Amino acid sequence: MSAPSNTFNYAGIALKESIEDNPMQPTLMIKYNDWETGDEIENEEDTGHVGGPSNIIAQDRSSAKAEPNFKDKLRYNEGLELLLYGLLGGDIRGTAVSGKTGLYEYTWSNANTDELPLFTLLQGFNQWNQPVTDNENNVIKQAVKPIIIDNQVINELEIDLSSDGELSISPSFSGDYPRFNIPPADPTLTYKQKSSKIKAAHISIYMGDPDLTLQELTQSDCTKEIKLTLSNNLENSTCFGNELGKNTVDKTKFTGDVEMTLEMNRQNLLNKAKFATSSVDGTDISEESFVQQIYIIMDGPAILDNNLEPTQENYHLSIHLPTVNIDEYTPSTSGDDAATVEVKGSLLQDVLGGAPVEIKCITNIPTVTGLADIYGEQYS
Numbered sequence: 001m002s003a004p005s006n007t008f009n010y011a012g013i014a015l016k017e018s019i020e021d022n023p024m025q026p027t028l029m030i031k032y033n034d035w036e037t038g039d040e041i042e043n044e045e046d047t048g049h050v051g052g053p054s055n056i057i058a059q060d061r062s063s064a065k066a067e068p069n070f071k072d073k074l075r076y077n078e079g080l081e082l083l084l085y086g087l088l089g090g091d092i093r094g095t096a097v098s099g100k101t102g103l104y105e106y107t108w109s110n111a112n113t114d115e116l117p118l119f120t121l122l123q124g125f126n127q128w129n130q131p132v133t134d135n136e137n138n139v140i141k142q143a144v145k146p147i148i149i150d151n152q153v154i155n156e157l158e159i160d161l162s163s164d165g166e167l168s169i170s171p172s173f174s175g176d177y178p179r180f181n182i183p184p185a186d187p188t189l190t191y192k193q194k195s196s197k198i199k200a201a202h203i204s205i206y207m208g209d210p211d212l213t214l215q216e217l218t219q220s221d222c223t224k225e226i227k228l229t230l231s232n233n234l235e236n237s238t239c240f241g242n243e244l245g246k247n248t249v250d251k252t253k254f255t256g257d258v259e260m261t262l263e264m265n266r267q268n269l270l271n272k273a274k275f276a277t278s279s280v281d282g283t284d285i286s287e288e289s290f291v292q293q294i295y296i297i298m299d300g301p302a303i304l305d306n307n308l309e310p311t312q313e314n315y316h317l318s319i320h321l322p323t324v325n326i327d328e329y330t331p332s333t334s335g336d337d338a339a340t341v342e343v344k345g346s347l348l349q350d351v352l353g354g355a356p357v358e359i360k361c362i363t364n365i366p367t368v369t370g371l372a373d374i375y376g377e378q379y380s
Contacts, residue, residue, distance in 0.1 A: 008126040010189055011035055011070065013079060015086075016118040016151070023150045023182060024120040029189055030072055030079045033168070037123060037149065038067035039178050064245040065236050066149050068121055069172035074159075074198040074298075076315045076363060083171050084108055084359055086117045086154040087230060094365075102364050103303070103313060109358040110254045116232065119173065121149040122183060129186040143185035147178040153249045156231040159319075161296075163200045163224050174234045177245030194308040196315060202300035205260075208293050210323050217295055222263035224340065226296065228319065229257045230347075230357060256347035256357055258294060258324055264331060264339035272341075275329040290326040291348065295319075303364050316362035323348040323356065 012026025046058040074080055085092070090112035094104035124146025132141035152175035160168045205226065206217035233252040242248070262268050270280040278286040298317040302310035328344040347356035 004125075004127050009035065009123070010126055010146075011121065011123045012187075013082065014120045014122075015082060016120055019118055019151050023148045023179070025183060025187065026120070026122050027188075027190060028078070029191055030070070031075070031191060031195070032070040032072045034071040035123060036069050037147070037178065038069060038172075039149075040065055040067070041177075061244060063238055063247075064177035065174070065247050066152070066177050067155070067172060067174045067236070068123075068149055068152065069170065071168055071170040073195075074167045074169055075192075076196040076198075076301075076303075077365060078192050078195060080169060080317075081106065081361055081363055081365060083154065083157060083169060084361060086119060086171070087157045087232070088112055088357075088359065089114050089116045097362060100313060103362055104365065106361045106363070107358065108361075110230075110356060116153050116251060118175075119152045119154070121152055121173065122146050122187070123149070124183075124187070126189070131185075145181050145185045146183055146187065147180055148182045149173075149175070149178045151176045151247075151249075153234060153251075154232065155234040156229065158230075159228045161200075161203060161226045163203075163222075165225075167198050167200065167203075174236045174249050176247055179245075194304060196301050196304055198298050198315075198317070199301065202298050204297045204299070206293075206295040206297070210291050210293050212293065214295055214320070217293060220262065221265055221267075224261040224263060225259075226261075227259045228296075228321075231255050254356065256321070258321065258343070258345040258347070260343040260345075262341040262343060264341055268341045269331055272329055272331055275326055290329070292324050292326055292345070294321040294324050294345075296321075314362075316360070318360045320358045320360075321347060321356065322358075 010029055011032055012029040014024035014026040016024050041061055042063045043059040044062040045056050046060055047054050048057050050057070072079065085108060088108040088110050090108050091106045094106045097103040097105050125144065128144040131139045131143040134140050152173040154171050155174045156172045158170040160166070160170065205220040205223040207220055208217035232254060235250045235252060236247050238247050273282055274280045275290040276285050277283060278288045278290070296319040300314045303313045303315055305311050324345040325348050326343060326345045328342065330342045332340050349356055
């Protein structure tokens, strides 16, 4: 007997309006690459003397949580917008794009001070989802139901862009411990039949000093890779009176890190001196940090109509990082491969209170409330 394939696994994500609501049933499933449920139970040892040396009398469960994470390609209308909204919160209605019927622009930034959105995640295995009965319809083998991971908040979002590899998004969550035997054993697995995936040809990277306007930034000649990690740095804890597995998730400071691989060219090599001395013709190290703006534009693919045919309009996503402290700037110096520059940076808070990250998205989903309709309905 051989074990069934992991290809039978499935997962979904749904937006919740309130922690008091019942778990949500996702109505559109995600086409994920990797998944970890991240469930964890902590035990407290009960030790004591029972007529001899100290012994462990019992292991008492003191806390239980789940911090699930998954990885997927960058696909419009299949979770991308929902994850960006979930990381930052804020704009839930969008603004109609002038002169573009049926298009809406959303703006999300960590300047949002509201509570972060809540999610229900579902994960299951598409076998044994029907009970086995005998000739008299008595159940002799129970159906296996998917698990529900409720009241989850996005802790971290990683966007990984490679010019000749995968373009992916990887969210990690934090919240309650999984629950069992709630949803039906065989939920409807609905997937979008034609994906609108972001490709390397859709992406442009712009950089420049923080005091420049977006129009004054210089387009990077050749960026090979860029990885952006944005984190709410959540703290998962419990309170007196909470049931085991029901947790409180608190947002702390917002942080972000950037890693880039640039193709070597004259300007990129000159920028090593600017990184160290604050000027491309400087001589000695400066006390001033090297701070840059980074602006990532993803223009395309074409928006699909109700018949899944391309229209004349493009999906659009932009990520603006107005103040990035460049922590490392390292040109390659050996080997026989193409010469590159490795750049690492961290997001700074604008002294005037501006957000360290602002994300804009143009899509044909009218509101994030509309997203809730697409991605979930409440279990009764």
